[in-house]
Amino acid sequence: xxxxxxxxxxxxxxxxxxxxxxxxxxxxxxxxxxxxxxxxxxxxxxxxxxxxxxxxxxxxxxxxxxxxxxxxxxxxxxxxxxxxxxxxxxxxxxxxxxxxxxxxxxxxxxxxxxxxxxxxxxxxxxxxxxxxxxxxxxxxxxxxxxxxxxxxxxxxxxxxxxxxxxxxxxxxxxxxxxxxxxxxxxxxxxxxxxxxxxxxxxxxxxxxxxxxxxxxxxxxxxxxxxxxxxxxxxxxxxxxxxxxxxxxxxxxxxxxxxxxxxxxxxxxxxxxxxxxxxxxxxxxxxxxxxxxxxxxxxxxxxxxxxxxxxxxxxxxxxxxxxxxxxxxxxxxx
Amino acid sequence: xxxxxxxxxxxxxxxxxxxxxxxxxxxxxxxxxxxxxxxxxxxxxxxxxxxxxxxxxxxxxxxxxxxxxxxxxxxxxxxxxxxxxxxxxxxxxxxxxxxxxxxxxxxxxxxxxxxxxxxxxxxxxxxxxxxxxxxxxxxxxxxxxxxxxxxxxxxxxxxxxxxxxxxxxxxxxxxxxxxxxxxxxxxxxxxxxxxxxxxxxxxxxxxxxxxxxxxxxxxxxxxxxxxxxxxxxxxxxxxxxxxxxxxxxxxxxxxxxxxxxxxxxxxxxxxxxxxxxxxxxxxxxxxxxxxxxxxxxxxxxxxxxxxxxxxxxxxxxxxxxxxxxxxxxxxxx
Numbered sequence: 001x002x003x004x005x006x007x008x009x010x011x012x013x014x015x016x017x018x019x020x021x022x023x024x025x026x027x028x029x030x031x032x033x034x035x036x037x038x039x040x041x042x043x044x045x046x047x048x049x050x051x052x053x054x055x056x057x058x059x060x061x062x063x064x065x066x067x068x069x070x071x072x073x074x075x076x077x078x079x080x081x082x083x084x085x086x087x088x089x090x091x092x093x094x095x096x097x098x099x100x101x102x103x104x105x106x107x108x109x110x111x112x113x114x115x116x117x118x119x120x121x122x123x124x125x126x127x128x129x130x131x132x133x134x135x136x137x138x139x140x141x142x143x144x145x146x147x148x149x150x151x152x153x154x155x156x157x158x159x160x161x162x163x164x165x166x167x168x169x170x171x172x173x174x175x176x177x178x179x180x181x182x183x184x185x186x187x188x189x190x191x192x193x194x195x196x197x198x199x200x201x202x203x204x205x206x207x208x209x210x211x212x213x214x215x216x217x218x219x220x221x222x223x224x225x226x227x228x229x230x231x232x233x234x235x236x237x238x239x240x241x242x243x244x245x246x247x248x249x250x251x252x253x254x255x256x257x258x259x260x261x262x263x264x265x266x267x268x269x270x271x272x273x274x275x276x277x278x279x280x281x282x283x284x285x286x287x288x289x290x291x292x293x294x295x296x297x298x299x300x301x302x303x304x305x306x307x308x309x310x311x312x313x314x315x316x317x318x319x320x321x322x323x324x325x326x327x328x329x330x331x332x333x
Numbered sequence: 334x335x336x337x338x339x340x341x342x343x344x345x346x347x348x349x350x351x352x353x354x355x356x357x358x359x360x361x362x363x364x365x366x367x368x369x370x371x372x373x374x375x376x377x378x379x380x381x382x383x384x385x386x387x388x389x390x391x392x393x394x395x396x397x398x399x400x401x402x403x404x405x406x407x408x409x410x411x412x413x414x415x416x417x418x419x420x421x422x423x424x425x426x427x428x429x430x431x432x433x434x435x436x437x438x439x440x441x442x443x444x445x446x447x448x449x450x451x452x453x454x455x456x457x458x459x460x461x462x463x464x465x466x467x468x469x470x471x472x473x474x475x476x477x478x479x480x481x482x483x484x485x486x487x488x489x490x491x492x493x494x495x496x497x498x499x500x501x502x503x504x505x506x507x508x509x510x511x512x513x514x515x516x517x518x519x520x521x522x523x524x525x526x527x528x529x530x531x532x533x534x535x536x537x538x539x540x541x542x543x544x545x546x547x548x549x550x551x552x553x554x555x556x557x558x559x560x561x562x563x564x565x566x567x568x569x570x571x572x573x574x575x576x577x578x579x580x581x582x583x584x585x586x587x588x589x590x591x592x593x594x595x596x597x598x599x600x601x602x603x604x605x606x607x608x609x610x611x612x613x614x615x616x617x618x619x620x621x622x623x624x625x626x627x628x629x630x631x632x633x634x635x636x637x638x639x640x641x642x643x644x645x646x647x648x649x650x651x652x653x654x655x656x657x658x659x660x661x662x663x664x665x666x
Contacts, residue, residue, distance in 0.1 A: 018424075021652070054401070054428040054650060057390040068387070087420040087446070091351075095387040113420070314652075317387060319354070 002151070004183075006102070007075040007291040009152035011144075011174055012063020013136035013160050013167070014081030014105075015115045016088045019127075019276065019314055020055045022120040027128055032120070035219075037129040037191045039163060040118075045132040048118050058315045059095035060117060061136075062190055063158040065277050065316045069284025069306050071100040072322035074333055075291050078102035078148055080174075084135040089114040095317075105143050108135045121314065125272035137164040141173040149174050150181035154287060157211070159190035162198045175210050186213040188283055189220040196223050206240045213243045213290075215283045221246050234261065245300075247282050252304060255296040264300030267308035277316025281306040285322070294332040302331050335484070337516075339435070340408040340624040342485035344477070344507055345396020346469035346493050346500070347414030347438075348448045349421045352460075352609065352647055353388045355453040360461055365453070368552075370462040370524045372496060373451075378465040381451050391648045392428035393450060394469075395523055396491040398610045398649045402617025402639050404433040405655035407666055408624050411435035411481055413507075417468040422447040428650075438476050441468045454647065458605035470497040474506045482507050483514035487620060490544070492523035495531045508543050519546035521616055522553040529556050539573045546576045546623075548616045554579050567594065578636075580615050585637060588629040597633030600641035610649025614639040618655070627665040635664050 027034055030048055040048065059068075064079055071077045079096055083089030085107040092114060096103045115134035121127050139161075149155055155178040161167040175185045187205065189195050195202060195216075202224065205211050214237065218230065225233040234256055237244040244256040252265040285306035289299020306322055313319050326333045360367055363381055373381065392401075397412055404410045412429055416422035418440040425447060429436045448467035452460050472494075482488055488511040494500040508518045520538065522528050528535060528549075535557065538544050547570065551563065558566040567589055570577040577589040585598040618639035622632020639655055646652050659666045 049427060052427075052431060054392065054431045055424070056648065057424065059387065091388070091390065094382060094385075098385060098387045315389065319647075 004153040005076065005151040006078045006148070006153070008067065008070050008154045008156050008287055009078040009080065009149060010063040010067035010156040011080045011161065011171060012061050012158040013115060013133060013164070014064060014083045014092055015061035015117045015131060015136060016057065016092055017060030017117050017119055017276070017316060018049070018055045018057050019119045019121060019274070020052045022053065022122060024122055026051070026120060027122070032128050032130065034122070034128050035126050036193050037131055037160070040130045040132050042132060045118065045130070048130055052118060056314055058317055059092045060277070060316045062160055062188065062280050063156060064096060065280035066156060066284045066287070067101050068096060068099040068317055069281045069322060070288055072318050073284065073288040073302070073326060074323045075288055078152065080105050080143055080145065082108060082135050082139040082143065083114040084108045084111065086113055088116065089135065104145065108138050111135060111138055119276055121274045121276065125275055125311065127274060127276040133164055136167070138166065139164065139170050140166040141170045144170050144174050144177070146177050149177040150183070152178070152183060153291065154184050154186055156186045156283070156287065158188050159194050159198070159202065162194065162201065172210065184212045185210065186215065186287065187211040188215040188279065189224065192219040192223040195220050199224060203240065211241070213245070214241045215245050215279070217247045217279055245286055247279055253282065253300050255300055257296070262296045262300065264297060264304060267304040269308045269312055271312060273312050274314045275311050277310045278307045280316060281310040281318065289332070292332045298332055302326060305329060305331065337486040338409065338484040339411045339481070339486070341400065341403050341487045341489050341620055342411040342413065342482060343396040343400035343489040344413045344494065344504065345394050345491040346448060346466060346497070347397060347416045347425055348394035348450045348464060348469060349390065349425055350393030350450050350452055350609070350649060351382070351388045351390050352452045352454060352607070353385045355386065355455060357455055359384070359453060360455070365461050365463065367455070367461050368459050369526050370464055370493070371526070373463045373465050375465060378451065378463070381463055385451060389647055391650055392425045393610070393649045395493055395521065395613050396489060397429060398613035399489060399617045399620070400434050401429060401432040401650055402614045402655060403621055405651050406617065406621040406635070406659060407656045408621055411485065413438050413476055413478065415441060415468050415472040415476065416447040417441045417444065419446055421449065422468065437478065441471050444468060444471055452609055454607045454609065458608055458644065460607060460609040466497055469500070472497065472500040472503050474499070474503045477503050477507045477510070479510050482510040483516070485511070485516060486624065487517050487519055489519045489616070489620065491521050492527050492531070492535065495527065495534065505543065517545045518543065519548065519620065520544040521548040521612065522557065525552040525556040528553050532557060536573065544574070546578070547574045548578050548612070550580045550612055578619055580612055586615065586633050588633055590629070595629045595633065597630060597637060600634070600637040602641050602645055604645060606645050607647045608644050610643045611640045613649060614643040614651065622665070625665045631665055635659060638662060638664065
């Protein structure tokens, strides 16, 4: 197996985040399910945006957030995702490259605008996402650079890719190339409603070994196995995948492998501002621990550290140097 | 004099802010003067952006920030400024309207893109701005809605309007309409380099009574009178304008009228994050005090409160309700 050029290559929906503070009344007035990610069409996007307060914008997208987090720790990273060559696509492209991530996916010249997500942050810090996929729908298997995938130790895929049909095909193609090159494939289940839409397919990916590592939060795990019994779900997860990592908000995370289960506490925070990106950044820290062969315990602590950074400000991209934070906390870098 | 429909109407360059954390080395590498606002052309904008880290975006523009702050306190406000009908112009238009500001200036259908400012925030919290005026250059006297101006108790103008030639003409037209309707005109000097460019013209505006109120910070005041002697400059300011309001960062502000000078302390903060918008939000609070006839002391405290809010997070638009903050601090709303 050739030496890898990248530690982690991520594939995900390229989404520009439009973040706004809102009260619970806004959510109910628009029929939104708090804490979830709903796919919306252009008409609904316009209706929500018209009613929203002044916003803050920044690049987002679950998988991309994780990759940017990994780059922030010092990992060598690449990302595949689809924007349009419009103004927002230009901002998106700048931001991910400026974070040190190799990003060469060709922007769409026609078709829908760069995707965006209207993210309502309620006073309790919870975020509720409404995503217009836009150009992200047009990610196809042709966008998968086989050489780049084969040259990456890990391929990290988001469950949200299962929404656009051709992106799903791109996902499967990338996983095949990675395994053909002796690499490993990670999947995040993304969202409990996403799991609800694709439960059988996700289980199939796990049981057939299309993916080797699975990230989930408690709600996603419960949705996957249709149970509220955490221990029972965890037991099934251990049977279905080589490595399962389950985040439990302020209760920390558990890392489940064939050998056993390791629990790691959450990192203390001063003030919860916005949970957007919490899971994405946890995955960044954890994957970084794997990349550095730091062991599950340290990987879990790196994940907790990155999640703690991102939930203490608005937006899903880190504002502090994760590398410096890790150093300061005596964690591997 | 008819009852006013608006408390304050602002006219300014409509600018989208692209904020990024940078170190002092970045500033010197690009030949930037720390703390200032430099006008840049498209080529330099591209060069700076290419070298910048991942950014956070939000609507900005000095005068618009002040008007949005005023709306946040509960004032009735309107804004005149020029964007293009591109994606960023759409974000800009949404944000200012969503803040409760009447904004009806027709977006440019052709010509340069919506203006933006690359704002480098250094670890000391200082901001250094590089502004590509873009569509803001095309604000003309035709964009001044005479009826709207005449129906506003105060017209608030930014000194930056002196940069684009036709905006300057729009400025003078608006001031004339306001005075014809028995209204008052406020000017912020904007930036010490801007004062350097237009010193004689600004003094002329003050001495001829084209403007009634002048906002400045210490550096701008020093540049206006080409002196580092604060007391001497303040004395000249009192002679040249009916009401002069000078901000002095952590030393608070002084309000200078023919009757005397009132000093108001700064509002205590926990942590300085980003000074972007400090002067703009001070002016918002102060103008709100005038609108409510609260007296100079209370107006100064309202200004200090709004400035303190905006410098404790990234970006020049308030993230908390200024009305609630004022209530909580026993100030008039």
